[in-house]
Amino acid sequence: MTGAAATWVDVPEGSGFGPANLPYGVFAPSGGEPRVGVAIGGRVLDLAAALGDPVFAAPALNPFLAQGPARWREVRARVAELLGDERHRAWAEPHLHPLDGVALRLPFEVADYVDFYASEHHAANLGALFRPGQPPLTPNWKHLPIGYHGRAGTVVPSGTPVVRPCGQYRPDPDAPPVYGPTRRLDIEAEVGFVVGAPSKPGEPVPLSAFAEHVFGVCLVNDWSARDVQAWEYVPLGPFLGKSFATSVSPWVVPLAALAAARTAPPPREPAPPPYLRDGGEPWGLDLALEVRLNGHLVSRPPYAAMYWTPAQMLAHLTANGAALRTGDLFASGTVSGPGREQRGSLAELSWGGAEPLRLPGGAERTFLHDGDEVSITATAPGTDGSRIGFGEVTGRVLPARPPEG
Amino acid sequence: MTGAAATWVDVPEGSGFGPANLPYGVFAPSGGEPRVGVAIGGRVLDLAAALGDPVFAAPALNPFLAQGPARWREVRARVAELLGDERHRAWAEPHLHPLDGVALRLPFEVADYVDFYASEHHAANLGALFRPGQPPLTPNWKHLPIGYHGRAGTVVPSGTPVVRPCGQYRPDPDAPPVYGPTRRLDIEAEVGFVVGAPSKPGEPVPLSAFAEHVFGVCLVNDWSARDVQAWEYVPLGPFLGKSFATSVSPWVVPLAALAAARTAPPPREPAPPPYLRDGGEPWGLDLALEVRLNGHLVSRPPYAAMYWTPAQMLAHLTANGAALRTGDLFASGTVSGPGREQRGSLAELSWGGAEPLRLPGGAERTFLHDGDEVSITATAPGTDGSRIGFGEVTGRVLPARPPEG
Numbered sequence: 088m089t090g091a092a093a094t095w096v097d098v099p100e101g102s103g104f105g106p107a108n109l110p111y112g113v114f115a116p117s118g119g120e121p122r123v124g125v126a127i128g129g130r131v132l133d134l135a136a137a138l139g140d141p142v143f144a145a146p147a148l149n150p151f152l153a154q155g156p157a158r159w160r161e162v163r164a165r166v167a168e169l170l171g172d173e174r175h176r177a178w179a180e181p182h183l184h185p186l187d188g189v190a191l192r193l194p195f196e197v198a199d200y201v202d203f204y205a206s207e208h209h210a211a212n213l214g215a216l217f218r219p220g221q222p223p224l225t226p227n228w229k230h231l232p233i234g235y236h237g238r239a240g241t242v243v244p245s246g247t248p249v250v251r252p253c254g255q256y257r258p259d260p261d262a263p264p265v266y267g268p269t270r271r272l273d274i275e276a277e278v279g280f281v282v283g284a285p286s287k288p289g290e291p292v293p294l295s296a297f298a299e300h301v302f303g304v305c306l307v308n309d310w311s312a313r314d315v316q317a318w319e320y321v322p323l324g325p326f327l328g329k330s331f332a333t334s335v336s337p338w339v340v341p342l343a344a345l346a347a348a349r350t351a352p353p354p355r356e357p358a359p360p361p362y363l364r365d366g367g368e369p370w371g372l373d374l375a376l377e378v379r380l381n382g383h384l385v386s387r388p389p390y391a392a393m394y395w396t397p398a399q400m401l402a403h404l405t406a407n408g409a410a411l412r413t414g415d416l417f418a419s420g421t422v423s424g425p426g427r428e429q430r431g432s433l434a435e436l437s438w439g440g441a442e443p444l445r446l447p448g449g450a451e452r453t454f455l456h457d458g459d460e461v462s463i464t465a466t467a468p469g470t471d472g473s474r475i476g477f478g479e480v481t482g483r484v485l486p487a488r489p490p491e492g
Numbered sequence: 493m494t495g496a497a498a499t500w501v502d503v504p505e506g507s508g509f510g511p512a513n514l515p516y517g518v519f520a521p522s523g524g525e526p527r528v529g530v531a532i533g534g535r536v537l538d539l540a541a542a543l544g545d546p547v548f549a550a551p552a553l554n555p556f557l558a559q560g561p562a563r564w565r566e567v568r569a570r571v572a573e574l575l576g577d578e579r580h581r582a583w584a585e586p587h588l589h590p591l592d593g594v595a596l597r598l599p600f601e602v603a604d605y606v607d608f609y610a611s612e613h614h615a616a617n618l619g620a621l622f623r624p625g626q627p628p629l630t631p632n633w634k635h636l637p638i639g640y641h642g643r644a645g646t647v648v649p650s651g652t653p654v655v656r657p658c659g660q661y662r663p664d665p666d667a668p669p670v671y672g673p674t675r676r677l678d679i680e681a682e683v684g685f686v687v688g689a690p691s692k693p694g695e696p697v698p699l700s701a702f703a704e705h706v707f708g709v710c711l712v713n714d715w716s717a718r719d720v721q722a723w724e725y726v727p728l729g730p731f732l733g734k735s736f737a738t739s740v741s742p743w744v745v746p747l748a749a750l751a752a753a754r755t756a757p758p759p760r761e762p763a764p765p766p767y768l769r770d771g772g773e774p775w776g777l778d779l780a781l782e783v784r785l786n787g788h789l790v791s792r793p794p795y796a797a798m799y800w801t802p803a804q805m806l807a808h809l810t811a812n813g814a815a816l817r818t819g820d821l822f823a824s825g826t827v828s829g830p831g832r833e834q835r836g837s838l839a840e841l842s843w844g845g846a847e848p849l850r851l852p853g854g855a856e857r858t859f860l861h862d863g864d865e866v867s868i869t870a871t872a873p874g875t876d877g878s879r880i881g882f883g884e885v886t887g888r889v890l891p892a893r894p895p896e897g
Contacts, residue, residue, distance in 0.1 A: 199645045204728060217727070225726050230669050231660050235728040236641040236735070240604045240817045241693070250694045252812035255636050255765060264635050266765045266811070288646070288737075289655045289893055315812065321630050322622070323609060323640040324729020327812040330641070332693075360660060360671045406671070407657035407720070407732040408893070412645045488694055488813070 092471040093171045096183065098128035103476015107469035109166055110338035110478070111148055111303070114189040121146040121192050125166050126338055126478075130183040137169060137182040138162070148195040148339065152283035152302050153413040159283065159302060163343055191337035193244040194305065195281060198414035200242055200333065201404060202277070202309060203234040205395035207353075209423035209431065216439040217317060229357060232395035232403050234417070237309075238330035242416065245336050245480040251457060251487040252331040254315035268487030269312035271440070272455040275421040276378050276388050276431035276463045277307040280397045281339050282415035289408040294365050297398035298342050300411055304372075306336035306463050306480040307418045313434055313454070335416070336463075336480040344475055348373045348467035352396050362406055363399045370398035372467065374477070376422055378431065379462045383446050388422035388431040390465070457486040497876040498576045501588065503533035508881015512874035514571055515743035515883070516553055516708070519594040526551040526597050530571050531743055531883075535588040542574060542587040543567070553600040553744065557688035557707050558818040564688065564707060568748055596742035598649040599710070600686060603819035605647055605738065606809060607682070607714060608639040610800035612758075614828035614836065621844040622722060634762060637800035637808050639822070642714075643735035647821065650741050650885040656862060656892040657736040659720035673892035674717035676845070677860040680826040681783050681793050681836035681868045682712040685802045686744050687820035694813040699770050702803035703747050705816055709777075711741035711868050711885040712823045718839055718859070740821070741868075741885040749880055753778045753872035757801050767811055768804050775803035777872065779882070781827055783836065784867045788851050793827035793836040795870070862891040 092106035104110065104126045114131050115121040123143040124131035134143035142150045151162070169175045204210055207224070210233075214223035227233065251272055257264040283302030286292050292300055309329060316328025352371035358364060374390035400417055421431040430436050433454055436444050440453035455461070462481040469475040497511035509515065509531045519536050520526040528548040529536035539548035547555045556567070574580045609615055612629070615638075619628035632638065656677055662669040688707030691697050697705055714734060721733025757776035763769060779795035805822055826836040835841045838859055841849050845858035860866070867886040874880040 199643055201731075214727075227669070227723055227726070231724065233724065233728050233731075235731050236643055238604055238641055238814060239644070240820070241814050243693075250813055253696070254812045257632075263762065264632070264765070266767060291658075312812070318632055319636065319638065320727065320729070321632070322619075322725065322729070323638050324725070324727070326606075326638075326640050327808070327814070330809075330814045331812040357668065360669070362671060403732070404735075407659045407717070407736040408655055409643060409646050409732070409735045415645070 094127060095173045095176045096127045096130065096170055102128050103466060103474060104128055105469065105473045106167065106170060107471040107473050108340060108344050108475045109163060110340045110344070112194045112337045112339065113147060113192040114184065115192060116184050116189050123148055123151060126186065127170055129186050131186055131189060132166065132170065132179065133182040133184060137179050138165060146192065149414050152195065152281070155284045156299050159341065160343065163341060191244065193242070193335065194337055194339050196414050197239040197242045197416050198412040200237040200239040201234050201417040202237045202420060203232050203395065203400050203417065204420040205232050205393050205400060206421060206423045207394040208392065208425055209421040209435065212423060212430065212435045216434060229355070230359065231363070232400045234400065234404065235324045237333060241330055242333045242335060245334055245482070247332070247334060247482060248485045249310055249332045249482045250485045252312050253487055254312055254327050256314035256318045258314070264318060269314055270454065271313035272484060273311045273313050273433045274461050275309035275311055276376050276386070277309050277418040277421060278374060278390055279305045279307040279335060279416050279418040281305060282411050283413060285413055286405060286411040288410040291362070291408060292401055292405040292411065293362070294398045294402050297370055297401055301342060301397065301401065303339040303341040304345065304477070305339050306465055306477050308334040308461065308463055308480050308482060309418060310334065334480050334482045336478050338478040340475065340477055344469065345372060345467060347470045350391050353392065353394060355394065359399070362402055365396060365398060370396040374465045374467045376431070376463060376465045380446065380452065381460055385444060386428055386430055386436060388429050389424040390422050392424045393419060393422065455484050457484050459484045499532060500578045500581050501532045501535065501575055507533050508871060508879060509533055510874065510878045511572065511575060512876040512878050513745060513749050513880045514568060515745045515749070517599045517742045517744065518552060518597040519589070520597060521589050521594050528553055528556060531591065532575055534591050536591055536594060537571065537575065537584065538587040538589060542584050543570060551597065554819050557600065557686070560689045561704050564746065565748065568746060596649065598647070598740065599742055599744050601819050602644040602647045602821050603817040605642040605644040606639050606822040607642045607825060608637050608800065608805050608822065609825040610637050610798050610805060611826060611828045612799040613797065613830055614826040614840065617828060617835065617840045621839060634760070635764065636768070637805045639805065639809065640729045642738060646735055647738045647740060650739055650887065652737070652739060652887060653890045654715055654737045654887045655890045657717050658892055659717055659732050661719035661723045663719070669723060674719055675859070676718035677889060678716045678718050678838045679866050680714035680716055681781050681791070682714050682823040682826060683779060683795055684710045684712040684740060684821050684823040686710060687816050688818060690818055691810060691816040693815040696767070696813060697806055697810040697816065699803045699807050702775055702806055706747060706802065706806065708744040708746040709750065709882070710744050711870055711882050713739040713866065713868055713885050713887060714823060715739065739885050739887045741883045743883040745880065745882055749874065750777060750872060752875045755796050758797065758799060760799065764804070767807055770801060770803060775801040779870045779872045781836070781868060781870045785851065785857065786865055790849060791833055791835055791841060793834050794829040795827050797829045798824060798827065860889050862889050864889045
């Protein structure tokens with residue numbers, strides 16, 4: 088496609104929700120039931136009403152996602168035509184709701200949630216902080232995309248407040264552990280991939296089938312209690328340090344909108360095993376993330392720097408025959424680039440708390456304070472030369488609730 | 493209660509499904525839709541028909557579980573009366589189906605699946621095998637019940653064949669890893685706890701509220717590919733070494749049936765932190781497990797030897813405010829006792845493959861061969877002096893499917 092994609096809808100300059108994007112979400116109009124919509128400019132199109140299809144009169148994208156890639160293409164083409172051709176305006180315009188008058192919900196019901204660890208810069212930084220004196224990358228890191236399962240039931244929509252969790256940790260390595268509110272509440276700026284079409288048990292999904300199963304992309308903030316995580320994670324991995332809340336953005340950008348964002352990943356050395364070897368059209372993605380703390384830009388993590396692509400993550404996740412379900416979410420792990428101002432977590436930005444981050448106005452942060460608000464946004468090149476936006480994932484920290492008794 | 497509980501149903505000697513048990517499952521009569529039933533002797537009572545309540549005309553226990561503990565008590569009392577009082581026989585008997593004429597399904601839809609590591613004997617054995625030269629228990633082990641999230645979407649009902657998974661592992665520590673069928677396919681004999689009533693986000697579930705949230709108990713076989721697990725698990729824990737299949741028994745024994753099985757757990761030293769300190773009525777459980785390989789009894793793991801109780805696991809799981817959902821499953825981790833013949837995994841029984849297990853007839857096993865069948869059963873003291881049975885969780889190993897391309 089060349090030139091700006093067309094629409095009769097008024098799309099403000101820099102909206103990110105132009106006609107080359109068309110992300111999906113779930114919204115509830117004032118006093119109405121939640122349903123599936125597509126964002127355009129400052130509005131959302133009620134798909135059940137506009138297309139007359141009850142699959143969209145659902146409180147989650149899942150029924151539509153389960154219909155598979157041919158159907159995803161068909162609906163995207165119909166929506167593009169409805170919003171692109173002036174002749175459909177009389178029909179479609181009554182089904183457009185202003186975004187500032189609707190409530191946005193969790194866009195899909197999460198089946199299993201997997202979190203990867205795909206940034207070499209992040210893994211090396213965390214390794215240096217968590218395992219000082221040892222090599223920053225574990226011996227397996229460049230042979231497979233390391234991942235683990237997270238808690239699907241605590242994935243929450245953007246805007247949900249995050250209560251500072253309590254947990255067990257050991258501030259003094261020579262004293263017994265303590266239980267109390269985390270002192271090292273952190274964020275992880277991540278990109279999430281939403282599985283639409285399931286796979287069969289026992290049948291790995293090859294790299295080439297990525298777009299047949301993954302519907303689209305959202306933003307993820309994997310809130311982390313670093314002191315809890317550091318004490319608990321050996322030998323079975325992160326658990327309560329992560330499971331209190333994981334926030335996702337309200338919009339899922341379809342893979343189809345990201346054709347111009349595909350890019351070559353960094354060189355991989357040593358070459359990964361055959362089932363992870365991407366040939367001609369790898370799924371590196373040129374997404375530019377921004378992290379804001381109380382409104383101040385504190386980091387610009389570049390997704391293009393990720394070592395492992397989402398197609399490799401999916402191929403690995405299913406390499407043992409594990410089946411995919413509609414609504415599975417897998418996230419990239421913290422997106423960190425090589426530069427200091429490109430790190431996607433406070434643990435990295437403040438180097439484990441040793442080098443506080445200075446905010447405009449004289450404030451400093453190592454980890455999050457009660458009342459802090461974190462917002463992650465991203466943009467990517469669109470197929471029509473515009474910038475595609477991912478909306479934002481945001482959350483404010485509430486004080487810990489003291490344990491009863 | 494004293495003396496055998498009464499029933500007009502013919503319960504064969506040693507059935508395990510006497511009137512003091514009344515476990516719940518999901519069954520499909522020949523040509524019929526799956527629905528909820530209660531096992532008694534060699535039969536299953538169709539609850540939707542017998543009680544005239546559509547909550548049981550569902551392919552999973554979840555809608556009933558969500559109704560909460562007062563309702564669970566009420567239904568158990570009604571079923572006990574229906575099956576106990578001869579006057580109800582004419583009404584109820586037509587709703588009893590012979591177990592050998594029905595298909596048993598996954599009893600509940602799994603929300604999140606968490607696997608603990610609560611046996612000191614197992615953790616010490618695995619530590620010695622996976623981390624030779626280091627202390628067998630990690631420093632955190634006696635301070636908290638270590639756990640991690642598993643893959644809910646690959647929890648399968650007993651009887652589902654298990655295809656030998658492929659994966660990445662490194663047989664030679666000085667050579668690159670290889671990808672292929674696991675050479676170390678193992679089992680883990682575990683006990684699972686099924687959450688019925690949800691909890692609110694941000695509100696930890698104290699030890700005293702265990703029975704208000706947990707509905708019942710099932711058996712779990714957490715199939716494991718030890719070579720894959722050993723290569724992948726540092727630093728984020730087990731992933732593909734476990735996520736290909738986790739089998740559960742078809743029957744969920746209500747906590748209410750286990751009153752006589754409650755027992756004191758082993759002494760805990762050092763004392764756990766206050767939120768994990770169980771006082772007068774701890775939830776140790778005297779379940780006697782048996783593991784059979786191709787019909788031969790190979791182990792008798794004693795659940796009463798577990799260091800952490802399921803109430804402690806639940807209190808820890810929610811200590812950071814993580815919410816529970818109906819259908820959450822948490823498992824104990826491998827049940828291993830102090831004795832060699834009480835170990836719940838082949839890795840332990842064969843000491844990492846170094847000491848093959850000798851089976852009657854001259855066969856030997858370190859890890860599982862294609863065609864092997866593993867079955868785990870358990871019994872517990874019932875409130876009427878009988879032995880309560882948990883049925884069995886069984887599965888046969890099928891050969892690996894070679895990867896395509």
